[in-house]
Amino acid sequence: MPSSIEWLWPPGFKGESWNPVTGCEKISPGCAHCYAELFARRFPESASYSPNYLPGTARIVSHFDRLGKPSSWKRPRFVFVNSQSDLFHESVSDQFIGQVFATMWLARRHTYLILTKRPERAWHWFRSAGWLAVNAALYASGIRVIPGGTDGPNWPLANVWLGVSTENQRFADQRIPILLELPAVVRFVSYEPALKPIDFSKAFDPSWRENQNVPDWVIVGGESGGKKARECVGGIEEAMRSTHAQCRAAGVAYFGKQMGRPWAKEHGDKGKGENMQLWPEDLRVREWPKIVAPVT
Numbered sequence: 540m541p542s543s544i545e546w547l548w549p550p551g552f553k554g555e556s557w558n559p560v561t562g563c564e565k566i567s568p569g570c571a572h573c574y575a576e577l578f579a580r581r582f583p584e585s586a587s588y589s590p591n592y593l594p595g596t597a598r599i600v601s602h603f604d605r606l607g608k609p610s611s612w613k614r615p616r617f618v619f620v621n622s623q624s625d626l627f628h629e630s631v632s633d634q635f636i637g638q639v640f641a642t643m644w645l646a647r648r649h650t651y652l653i654l655t656k657r658p659e660r661a662w663h664w665f666r667s668a669g670w671l672a673v674n675a676a677l678y679a680s681g682i683r684v685i686p687g688g689t690d691g692p693n694w695p696l697a698n699v700w701l702g703v704s705t706e707n708q709r710f711a712d713q714r715i716p717i718l719l720e721l722p723a724v725v726r727f728v729s730y731e732p733a734l735k736p737i738d739f740s741k742a743f744d745p746s747w748r749e750n751q752n753v754p755d756w757v758i759v760g761g762e763s764g765g766k767k768a769r770e771c772v773g774g775i776e777e778a779m780r781s782t783h784a785q786c787r788a789a790g791v792a793y794f795g796k797q798m799g800r801p802w803a804k805e806h807g808d809k810g811k812g813e814n815m816q817l818w819p820e821d822l823r824v825r826e827w828p829k830i831v832a833p834v835t
Contacts, residue, residue, distance in 0.1 A: 542619060545813060546758050546794050549827045552617040552650070557608055559639055560624040560631055562599040566656055569706030569732050572764030599630035606638055609646035620653045627660040636664055637672020641680070643699055644673070644692040650830060654702045654729055656710075658717035661701070665694065665722060694722035697831050702727035702756075707735035715742045719752040725828050728754050731796060732762030733771045733778045743789035755828040756792040757782060761799015763811035768800040775802050775812075779822050792826040 547554025565573065609618065620626060620643075626636060643651045655661055664672075673692055701723035703714040711728075718726050719742075730737060745751040759782050761775040762768040771778045775798050786793035798812025808817055815823045 547617045555616045556622040601635045627655045627657040633668035638676040641676035652700045700725040704729045725755045727756035731760035735772045758794045760796035770801040792828040
């Protein structure tokens with residue numbers, strides 16, 4: 540469905556959410572007030588509904604009937620894959636992930652963004668079952684390609700961006716290094732909900748790792764989920780200002796998404812603090828990394 544997420548609307552693209560998987564489980568503090576959980580509670584008939592999204596209670600569903608959706612979109616789109624879940628959740632089979640990647644390769648006019656809190660699973664998938672799963676999915680669809688050949692999918696897929704969510708320094712230090720090991724044309728960090736300040740100096744310094752990779756893009760946003768949304772320690776304005784300065788110094792694209800509901804309530808914004816006209820002028824920055832022209 541068309542998405543209202545601000546970072547899905549670069550010039551020339553239409554933002555879209557595609558949820559071949561629904562349902563998730565909470566694994567870190569940023570999950571506490573999950574907007575997907577709030578959505579599921581509002582619409583209990585949804586296949587993603589589960590009480591509290593707590594470990595052992597969630598219903599994780601792989602929707603085979605949704606795999607063909609991207610092929611029906613004619614205009615190039617910026618697609619958030621699994622806004623209601625995590626493609627690399629442990630309950631999603633290697634084979635189904637392969638089918639998702641095969642779909643993205645076949646519908647190459649779109650750019651796909653995959654965001655995960657489980658980069659360890661992604662790392663293992665790419666290094667073990669990934670290639671075979673994608674080619675098996677293509678073979679089952681009647682498409683014959685030579686593994687590793689120029690006519691078939693190769694890592695990284697030119698139209699797939701990979702990202703991790705992080706809410707504080709602990710999970711930035713844990714997840715970003717693994718992200719930088721994954722094969723992707725663009726690697727991005729979603730610092731949302733921003734709960735505590737993050738020092739990105741190691742993430743932005745290639746000398747800390749053998750592969751020399753650094754994030755290409757950082758998205759920052761305060762917490763939006765419900766009445767119990769939390770303010771960032773030290774204030775969301777300072778977290779955004781610090782992150783923007785770090786990105787600018789490192790040549791990394793920066794996107795200020797929203798201030799969050801606590802800030803919005805304090806500043807007379809009835810939403811989640813996404814109205815940039817109410818922000819301090821120096822924080823009104825929304826950039827995207829370079830986007831490869833889609834295959835049409």
